[in-house]
Amino acid sequence: MGQALLRELEVFARENGFHKLVLGTFPFNTAGQALYRKMGLREVGVFRNHGKLDGKWVDVMWMEKLLM
Structure with missing residues (x-):
């Protein structure tokens, strides 16, 4: 499910002219x-x-x- 959500987010970002995606995660979130x-x-x-x-x-x- 997470992979599908990230794909959709990337599609949306590209369609709307975003230059990059940025995210924050905890260093212990290895998965x-x-x-x-x-x-x-x-x-x-x-x-x-x-x-x-x-x-x-x-x-x-x-x-x-x-993304560009």
């Missing part, structure tokens, strides 16, 4: 990262202690896919 990489996204960086999850500071990894 999600595998899907994102499979769909052509690449890691561009990690924001350290970017937000709180269950009262603890967590990092957020940022990924992108150029």
Whole structure:
């Protein structure tokens, strides 16, 4: 289901002139990262202690896919 949703999002983005897709994910979300990489996204960086999850500071990894 996630792969189909990402495909539709990419189609919509292309049809509407978007230059790139950008997403944030937790570094420990390895299953999600595998899907994102499979769909052509690449890691561009990690924001350290970017937000709180269950009262603890967590990092957020940022990924992108150029569409043009």
